[in-house]
Amino acid sequence: MTAIFRPRPTLIFLLLLLMLVFWLSLALGPVSLPLGDTLLAGMRLLGLPLEGGDTQQAELILGQIRLPRSLLGISVGAVLALSGVAMQGLFRNPLADPGLVGVSGGAALGAAFAIVGGSMLGGVPPAIEPYLLSVCAFAGGLIVTAVVYRFGRRNGQTNVATMLLAGVAMTAMAGAGVGLFTYLADDATLRTLTFWNLGSLNGASYPRLWPLLIVAVGVALWLPRRAAALNAMLLGESEARHLGFDIERIKLELVLCTALGVGAAVAAAGLIGFIGLVVPHLMRLLVGPDHRVLLPASLLAGASLLLLADLAARLLLAPAELPIGIVTALIGAPFFLYLLVRGRT
Amino acid sequence: MRMKTLLACASVLVSQMAVADALPQRWVSAGGAFSEWVVALGGESKLVGVDSTSQYPQSLRSLPGVGYQRALAAEGILTLKPDILVGSNEMGPPPVLEQLKAAGVRIELLSAKADVPALQHNLTELGHLLGKETEAQALMDGYLQRLQTQANWVKVAQQQHAAPRVLMLLSHSGGNLQVAGKDTLAAWMIQQAGGHALGEHSGYKPVSSEAMLSLDPQVIIFAGGKLEGEAARKALLEQNPVLAQTRAGRDGRIVVIDPTLLVGGLGPRVPDALTRLASAFYPDVKPQTAEINP
Numbered sequence: 058m059t060a061i062f063r064p065r066p067t068l069i070f071l072l073l074l075l076m077l078v079f080w081l082s083l084a085l086g087p088v089s090l091p092l093g094d095t096l097l098a099g100m101r102l103l104g105l106p107l108e109g110g111d112t113q114q115a116e117l118i119l120g121q122i123r124l125p126r127s128l129l130g131i132s133v134g135a136v137l138a139l140s141g142v143a144m145q146g147l148f149r150n151p152l153a154d155p156g157l158v159g160v161s162g163g164a165a166l167g168a169a170f171a172i173v174g175g176s177m178l179g180g181v182p183p184a185i186e187p188y189l190l191s192v193c194a195f196a197g198g199l200i201v202t203a204v205v206y207r208f209g210r211r212n213g214q215t216n217v218a219t220m221l222l223a224g225v226a227m228t229a230m231a232g233a234g235v236g237l238f239t240y241l242a243d244d245a246t247l248r249t250l251t252f253w254n255l256g257s258l259n260g261a262s263y264p265r266l267w268p269l270l271i272v273a274v275g276v277a278l279w280l281p282r283r284a285a286a287l288n289a290m291l292l293g294e295s296e297a298r299h300l301g302f303d304i305e306r307i308k309l310e311l312v313l314c315t316a317l318g319v320g321a322a323v324a325a326a327g328l329i330g331f332i333g334l335v336v337p338h339l340m341r342l343l344v345g346p347d348h349r350v351l352l353p354a355s356l357l358a359g360a361s362l363l364l365l366a367d368l369a370a371r372l373l374l375a376p377a378e379l380p381i382g383i384v385t386a387l388i389g390a391p392f393f394l395y396l397l398v399r400g401r402t
Numbered sequence: 403m404r405m406k407t408l409l410a411c412a413s414v415l416v417s418q419m420a421v422a423d424a425l426p427q428r429w430v431s432a433g434g435a436f437s438e439w440v441v442a443l444g445g446e447s448k449l450v451g452v453d454s455t456s457q458y459p460q461s462l463r464s465l466p467g468v469g470y471q472r473a474l475a476a477e478g479i480l481t482l483k484p485d486i487l488v489g490s491n492e493m494g495p496p497p498v499l500e501q502l503k504a505a506g507v508r509i510e511l512l513s514a515k516a517d518v519p520a521l522q523h524n525l526t527e528l529g530h531l532l533g534k535e536t537e538a539q540a541l542m543d544g545y546l547q548r549l550q551t552q553a554n555w556v557k558v559a560q561q562q563h564a565a566p567r568v569l570m571l572l573s574h575s576g577g578n579l580q581v582a583g584k585d586t587l588a589a590w591m592i593q594q595a596g597g598h599a600l601g602e603h604s605g606y607k608p609v610s611s612e613a614m615l616s617l618d619p620q621v622i623i624f625a626g627g628k629l630e631g632e633a634a635r636k637a638l639l640e641q642n643p644v645l646a647q648t649r650a651g652r653d654g655r656i657v658v659i660d661p662t663l664l665v666g667g668l669g670p671r672v673p674d675a676l677t678r679l680a681s682a683f684y685p686d687v688k689p690q691t692a693e694i695n696p
Contacts, residue, residue: 262500378469
C-alpha cells in the first residue's frame with residue numbers, strides 16, 4: 058500500500074481540519090448563539106477584559122458546556138484512533154481494534170458492575186457516585202487487559218496470536234458478566250446501561266475531562282516515539298528483533314498504552330465504536346503505512362471525526378440527543394464496507 | 403375615600419402580579435405522571451418541553467421532546483428557555499443538571515415512588531409552583547377520597563369472594579413478556595384493587611412460559627404495545643399460546659391497560675384504572691360507581 062498524498066501537506070491539512078471542526082464544535086449547538094457573542098464570550102473566557110455586550114449566557118454555554126465537551130471529544134477520538142494504530146501494528150492485522158485485547162469488554166463489565174451493583178446495594182454515597190462509574194470502567198478495562206496479556210506470556214515472550222485468542226475469550230466472558238448484570242438490573246438502571254453502551258459526550262464536565270486529557274497527552278507523546286519499532290514490526294517480529302528493537306518491551310508498551318488510553322476514554326464517554334478501527338485504515342490509505350506519519354495523522358483524524366459525529370449527535374434530534382456510538386457506527390460501518398469492496402478490485 | 407380603596411386595590415393587584423411573576427412560567431417536565439399532574443392543575447400552557455415518558459394526554463406528544471430522563475442534554479434543554487425543570491431523582495446525568503442550574507434553570511426533584519405520601523408531596527410542590535395551591539389540595543382530597551372508597555369497596559367484595567390471583571404482564575412492542583414483581587406501581591395497583599399479586603421478584607423480570615403456567619393466574623393484566631382492548635388481548639394470546647391454558651386465559655379474564663399509566667409514580671388516571679381493575683377482579687360485586695355518587 059502506497060501513500061496517495063505526501064505526508065507533510067496531509068498532516069498540515071488534517072491539523073487545519075481539526076481546528077476548523079473544533080471551531081464548529083464550539084460555535085454550533087442546539088442554542089444558536091450569534092457569532093459575535095461567541096467570539097466575545099470566547100475572548101472573555103481567555104481572560105481578555107473586553108467591553109460591551111451581555112455575554113453571560115454565551116460564556117456559560119461556551120465555557121461550561123461546549124468547551125469541556127469538545128476537549129473531551131478530541132481526547133476520546135485521538136486516543137481511540139492511536140490505540141487502533143497500536144493494536145493493528147501489534148497484531149499486524151488491519152482488522153484489529155482496541156477492543157481486541159479485552160479493554161472495551163472489561164470496561165463495559167466494570168461499568169455494568171457500577172451501575173447495577175451500585176443501585177442494588179441501595180445506592181452509593183453521593184460523594185463518590187459520579188466517579189464510581191468511571192473508576193470501575195477504567196479498572197475493569199485494565200484488569201481484563203492484564204489477564205489477556207498474562208495469557209499471552211510464555212517463557213518470557215509474548216505470543217501475539219495467543220493473546221488475540223485470549224482477548225476474544227475474555228471479551229466473551231466479560232460479555233457474560235454484563236449479561237448477568239443486565240438480567241439483575243431494574244428498568245431504570247437497564248436504560249442507563251444501554252445508553253452507556255452507546256457512548257455519549259453529553260454531560261462533559263472538567264472533573265470528567267482532566268483524567269482523560271492527561272492520559273491522552275501521555276499516550277499521544279509516547280506512541281510516536283515507538284513509530285520506528287512499529288515500522289520494523291511490520292516486517293515480522295523476528296525481523297524487528299534482528300533490527301535491534303526490544304520487541305517484548307515494545308509489545309508491553311503498546312498494550313499498556315491501549316489499556317490506559319481506551320480505558321480512560323471509555324470511562325469518560327462510554328463505548329464508542331469504529332473510530333479505532335476505521336480511522337487508522339483511512340489514514341493508511343491516505344499517507345501510507347509509515348507509522349511516523351500514520352500515528353499523528355490518525356490522532357488528528359480521529360479527533361476530527363469524533364467531534365463531527367458529536368456535532369451530528371447533538372444537533373439532529375435537538376432538544377434531545379442521539380448517543381454518539383450510533384453516529385460513529387452509522388458513518389463507520391458503510392465506510393468500512395466501501396473499503397472492503399474497493400480493496401477487492 | 404374612593405382614592406384609598408383604589409390604591410388598596412391597586413396594591414393588592416401589584417402584589418399578586420409580583421407573585422405571578424416570581425412563579426416559573428416555562429416548564430420542562432421529565433416524568434410521565436408529573437406532566438399529567440401539571441396538565442391536571444391547568445398548567446399545560448406553561449409546558450414547553452417534555453421527556454419521552456410523557457405520552458399522556460395526547461397533546462403532550464406535539465411538544466418538543468427532550469429525550470430520556472436519564473440522558474438529558476443541557477444545551478438542548480436550554481434552547482427551550484425553561485424557568486424550571488421538574489423530574490424524579492432519577493433524572494440526569496448529574497453534570498447536566500449542574501450546568502442547567504448554572505444557567506439559571508430551577509431544578510425541582512419530585513418523588514417517583516408509588517405511594518400516597520410521595521404523591522402528597524409532589525402535588526403540594528406542583529400546586530405551589532403553579533400558583534394553584536387550592537386546586538392541588540382539592541385534587542389531593544378527591545384522590546384520597548377515591549382511594550378510600552375503593553378500599554371500602556374492596557373490603558366488602560373480599561367478604562363475598564376470595565382475592566383473585568393476578569399476574570401483571572408488560573410487553574415492549576412484541577418482545578418478551580415481563581412480569582411485574584414487588585415494589586412496582588403495578589403491584590401496588592393490584593393490591594389496591596383487591597387482587598393478590600403474583601410475582602415474587604422485585605421490579606420487572608422476564609418469566610418463562612412454564613413458570614407463568616404454574617403461577618396459574620385467575621386474572622391477567624396486560625400493559626403494552628399500541629393495541630387496545632380486544633385486539634391487544636387477541637395478539638397477546640396469539641403470541642403466547644401458553645397463556646390461554648391458564649385459568650385467566652380459559653375464562654377470558656384478561657384486562658388491557660395503558661402502559662403509560664405505570665410510569666413515574668401515581669398519576670391522575672390511577673383511581674379510574676383501579677375501579678376498572680376492581681370490577682374485573684370481582685365481576686359479581688355491584689360496581690362502586692353507584693356508591694361514589696349516591
